[in-house]
Amino acid sequence: MKRPFKIRHEFVEFIPKARETGVLYVSIPYATAVHDCFCGCGTKVVTPISPVGWQLTFDGESVSLSPSVGNWSFVCRSHYFVRKDTVVWAEDMSEDAIARGRTRDKAARESHFEGRVKPLAPPKAEVTKSTSRSFWSWLTGGR
Numbered sequence: 001m002k003r004p005f006k007i008r009h010e011f012v013e014f015i016p017k018a019r020e021t022g023v024l025y026v027s028i029p030y031a032t033a034v035h036d037c038f039c040g041c042g043t044k045v046v047t048p049i050s051p052v053g054w055q056l057t058f059d060g061e062s063v064s065l066s067p068s069v070g071n072w073s074f075v076c077r078s079h080y081f082v083r084k085d086t087v088v089w090a091e092d093m094s095e096d097a098i099a100r101g102r103t104r105d106k107a108a109r110e111s112h113f114e115g116r117v118k119p120l121a122p123p124k125a126e127v128t129k130s131t132s133r134s135f136w137s138w139l140t141g142g143r
Contacts (some may be wrong), residue, residue, distance in 0.1 A: 002089045009063040009085060014077065019044070023065060024082060026056060031062075035073055039078035039085045045069060052109045059084070071099050 015034045019025065021042075023079045026080050031049040033056060047065060047133040057064040062085035070079045070093065079090040087131045094099070 001091075002084050005038075006086055007035075007082070010037060024065075026084075033065060037074065037076060037078055038069075038080055039071075041074065041078070043071070043074050043076070045071060052105070052113075057094045061104040062086075070098070070101070071115045 004065050007022045011028065013027060015025050015027055015030075015032070019034070019036050021036055021040075022038070024033055026033045033047045033049060033054065037045050042125060047069060049056045054069075055066045057066070063082065064084055065082040068079060068081045070090075070091050072079075072093070077092060077125055079092060081088045081090060084134055100120050115133055
């Protein structure tokens with residue numbers, strides 16, 4: 001297993017297109033942390049910060065991300081934690097363990113957001129020969 005190593009964090013509003021290796025960019029306004037994969041492959045890693053995504057902890061000096069970052073869809077399949085500006089490597093996971101984790105994460109998201117976003121209901125209109133309106137008439141309020 002690889003040895004832990006230090007990174008640095010940078011609080012930004014917008015994530016830069018050209019990212020430095022070994023830097024975790026944190027955008028509080030957009031609740032997102034982004035970095036190039038810490039294995040060195042250079043793939044962009046996006047970690048949304050939310051109650052059902054990653055949690056970011058700032059202790060005044062360093063940042064930590066929880067849970068681990070598992071890049072299972074990348075060629076590198078890297079897996080690590082970010083703890084106090086340090087990358088700590090984790091073990092590879094089996095395909096079954098990854099599938100269970102994805103199922104658990106999906107269920108957590110669905111449960112968290114259940115009932116929060118209400119779909120727009122189409123306008124209720126009784127359509128009869130005498131009261132039917134064209135779509136354009138309905139859209140413009142009859143003007």
